[in-house]
Amino acid sequence: MPEAETEVAAELPELNPVIHGKLRxxxxxxxxxxxxxxxxxxxxxxxxxxxNLGAQLLKLEEAGxxxxxxxxxxxxxxxxxxxxxxGRRALTEYVQALKRLLGSAxxx
Amino acid sequence: xHQDADELATQELTARLSLIxxxxxxxxxKTESWGWTFVLWGAAYMAAIVFANVGAPWNEWTxxxxxPLAWPVTMMSALILMYAYIGLSSGKRAKQxxxxxxxxxxxxxxAMGISMMIFFVAAGISGRLDQHIYIAVIGAMLGTTNFASxxxxxxxxxxFNALVWWTAAVAACFGSVTQSLVVFLIAIFFGQIVFGxxxxxxxxxxxxxxxxxxxx
Numbered sequence: 001m002p003e004a005e006t007e008v009a010a011e012l013p014e015l016n017p018v019i020h021g022k023l024r025x026x027x028x029x030x031x032x033x034x035x036x037x038x039x040x041x042x043x044x045x046x047x048x049x050x051x052n053l054g055a056q057l058l059k060l061e062e063a064g065x066x067x068x069x070x071x072x073x074x075x076x077x078x079x080x081x082x083x084x085x086x087g088r089r090a091l092t093e094y095v096q097a098l099k100r101l102l103g104s105a106x107x108x
Numbered sequence: 109x110h111q112d113a114d115e116l117a118t119q120e121l122t123a124r125l126s127l128i129x130x131x132x133x134x135x136x137x138k139t140e141s142w143g144w145t146f147v148l149w150g151a152a153y154m155a156a157i158v159f160a161n162v163g164a165p166w167n168e169w170t171x172x173x174x175x176p177l178a179w180p181v182t183m184m185s186a187l188i189l190m191y192a193y194i195g196l197s198s199g200k201r202a203k204q205x206x207x208x209x210x211x212x213x214x215x216x217x218x219a220m221g222i223s224m225m226i227f228f229v230a231a232g233i234s235g236r237l238d239q240h241i242y243i244a245v246i247g248a249m250l251g252t253t254n255f256a257s258x259x260x261x262x263x264x265x266x267x268f269n270a271l272v273w274w275t276a277a278v279a280a281c282f283g284s285v286t287q288s289l290v291v292f293l294i295a296i297f298f299g300q301i302v303f304g305x306x307x308x309x310x311x312x313x314x315x316x317x318x319x320x321x322x323x324x
Binding site for chain 2: 020022025026029030031032033034035036037038041045095098099101102105
């Protein structure tokens with residue numbers, strides 16, 4: 001790789017791998033628009049399966065990007081997800097990094 | 109080869125960016141699902157007018173007609189019908205999550221409904237309400253709420269709706285009682301029925317456009 005290209009690559013930001021997954025990115029983007037959302041609403045909006053959705057939400061929860069609340073409403077279990085402050089920060093940083101990467105792709 | 113890989117990477121990044129945009133738009137897709145309530149309340153206003161005037165000759169029709177209970181009974185029935193439908197439809201699909209914008213819009217409409225109810229009940233009982241003022245107050249209140257809602261949602265069609273109601277509020281202050289009823293009926297038709305149907309069509313289009321699976 002030429003020296004100039006190496007320098008550019010070093011300056012480019014890395015994309016957060018936790019957020020980069022398509023479904024996880026979709027979930028964080030959805031959650032950024034609401035105060036909290038039910039599992040069923042997220043499933044309907046992303047048209048994903050229960051298993052996949054649950055697994056991706058768990059990864060976001062482990063990263064501290066979403067908070068989960070489980071409760072019973074009229075004897076029915078309800079799982080609510082909301083984006084944490086750290087999740088919002090991470091999404092903002094991800095979008096900024098994405099734009100910088102795209103900008104550099106257009107420049108080269 | 110190197111250029112192809114770069115192009116692929118760029119496409120991938122662009123796809124991520126548009127996924128974020130689509131999901132944010134999807135999450136914000138809320139207000140137009142209330143289009144049917146405009147139609148319902150428009151139909152309720154018209155039903156109240158018909159109910160109040162049934163049996164009277166056409167040229168004697170007024171907003172209140174000859175049955176003082178027509179309006180309160182029809183309005184309460186519309187309110188019950190609206191909540192019954194909301195209850196039934198929310199059981200069938202995933203519950204819409206709460207947003208700050210959604211709560212702001214809902215608070216405005218609820219405040220307007222409560223204001224109308226207490227004002228009209230008090231003014232009606234005290235006998236200090238005439239039919240011109242009745243339509244003017246409804247028009248002013250609906251104009252205010254539609255205007256505020258249009259600014260929050262950045263929805264130009266609703267701004268037009270606010271103008272319809274404000275025009276009706278001004279026009280209702282002039283002319284005869286029957287003429288003010290005609291003004292009211294025109295405002296109901298455009299401000300509730302036509303606008304509500306437009307809202308329902310917009311909602312359907314948005315749902316059709318935004319349905320798509322996202323995989324990890």
